[in-house]
Amino acid sequence: MNPFFEPIIDGILTDGYGVTDNFLSPGEITALANRLHERRSAGQFRAAGIGNQSVIVENAIRGDEILWIDEATATPEEAAFLQRIAEFIQYVNQTCYLGLREFEFHYALYPAGTFYKRHLDQFRSDSRRKLSVICYLNTDWQETDGGQLAIYLPDQTGESEQQQKITPIGGRLVCFESGRLEHEVLPATRERLSITGWLKTS
Numbered sequence: 001m002n003p004f005f006e007p008i009i010d011g012i013l014t015d016g017y018g019v020t021d022n023f024l025s026p027g028e029i030t031a032l033a034n035r036l037h038e039r040r041s042a043g044q045f046r047a048a049g050i051g052n053q054s055v056i057v058e059n060a061i062r063g064d065e066i067l068w069i070d071e072a073t074a075t076p077e078e079a080a081f082l083q084r085i086a087e088f089i090q091y092v093n094q095t096c097y098l099g100l101r102e103f104e105f106h107y108a109l110y111p112a113g114t115f116y117k118r119h120l121d122q123f124r125s126d127s128r129r130k131l132s133v134i135c136y137l138n139t140d141w142q143e144t145d146g147g148q149l150a151i152y153l154p155d156q157t158g159e160s161e162q163q164q165k166i167t168p169i170g171g172r173l174v175c176f177e178s179g180r181l182e183h184e185v186l187p188a189t190r191e192r193l194s195i196t197g198w199l200k201t202s
């Protein structure tokens with residue numbers, strides 16, 4: 001039993017999504033948020049796109065800026081984050097037999113007022129994306145800051161749905177099946193930081 005990984009798996013199996021807090025310590029949150037800002041100041045971020053073949057920047061759908069994290073150029077705190085993810089993949093494979101082999105992660109920065117409209121994470125990609133993972137890097141996030149992740153959960157009959165809102169507090173990790181749950185990022189009154197990625201089969 002792993003105290004961080006087990007609640008995530010439990011959540012996915014019973015509710016379709018899992019949340020665990022303190023996946024990152026306050027020190028790790030600050031260090032990663034600093035790396036994010038340094039890399040953005042160095043001009044490494046790009047407006048996030050939609051679509052698969054040709055990437056189209058569409059601010060009416062999503063307004064975040066992203067940077068893919070490359071293992072080859074990762075700083076120690078980025079490498080440590082990816083290492084935790086690799087351990088999570090091992091744990092999931094031992095308990096759920098999803099056959100996860102690869103992962104890809106990017107930083108995301110949502111300037112105040114931006115959002116990501118309702119979507120499914122597989123629409124623009126390949127079906128190898130099995131689990132979506134989001135880890136927040138925000139310090140002192142308040143409910144009134146907005147920026148919740150809204151997940152849409154269909155009921156048993158599939159006729160109605162329920163909206164579950166998750167506040168992007170620093171260190172919190174959210175995980176759900178990429179091909180199943182539609183979700184959106186609501187606008188926030190302040191800058192919103194995260195690392196988002198996908199665990200994939202090969």
Ligand SMILES: O=C(O)CCC(=O)C(=O)O
Nearest residue numbers: 116121134149185194196
């Ligand atoms: O930041 C979040 O809470 C969700 C991000 C998201 O849905 C995505 O990047 O596909």
Ligand SMILES: [Fe+2]
Nearest residue numbers: 119120121183
């Ligand atoms: Fe998404």
